[in-house]
Amino acid sequence: GENVEQHPSTLSVQEGDSAVIKCTYSDSASNYFPWYKQELGKRPQLIIDIRSNVGEKKDQRIAVTLNKTAKHFSLHITETQPEDSAVYFCAASLGGGADGLTFGKGTHLIIQP
């Protein structure tokens, strides 16, 4: 089955700096890669996703890049703000949808004032 590795497990950055979280996946047939954000005590929520026919996708301060050859994808957050503090999960799916998602272990992003 699919295996998703996520790094780092904890990331601390100064407010205003950029943050990058990286994930690798094992199954080259995976074609859907979402990122979820979970604030403390709250539910996980989708923040951005990318499909395998696209190399990069942006939404305001967040972007995701996908390298199919190397089987890795990354989340980039620019101009970080205190509300970006949360746990971020990457995931990969073979079916292109919500079923069969394999999640990474999560990255705890801490924004230092």
Next chain:
Amino acid sequence: ETGVTQTPRHLVMGMTNKKSLKCEQHLGHNAMYWYKQSAKKPLELMFVYSLEERVENNSVPSRFSPECPNSSHLFLHLHTLQPEDSALYLCASSQDIYGGSGSTGELFFGEGSRLTVL
């Protein structure tokens, strides 16, 4: 109430008790899921229902028993649990289980039920 709601939010039970977790979605989705979230571990998919039919059971012990009476409601019945079953149990829904053809792959999660087994 909109979105996905779960009850109870917190549950403490002994190893011999029987309890149930409830999930309700108000989004008109066709698929519902149970996930287990433990500290320092990835989200673990437990069960998937599509149009009230169970489509996936990821080798979950029989002490967890799901029930989906209709596409809006999902239950997780618990009996003779172990202390290692203590975790946050998240319910989620999605438009369909497969993406494409106008259907997104987005999961909508509930707030979770925090379970402690003594």
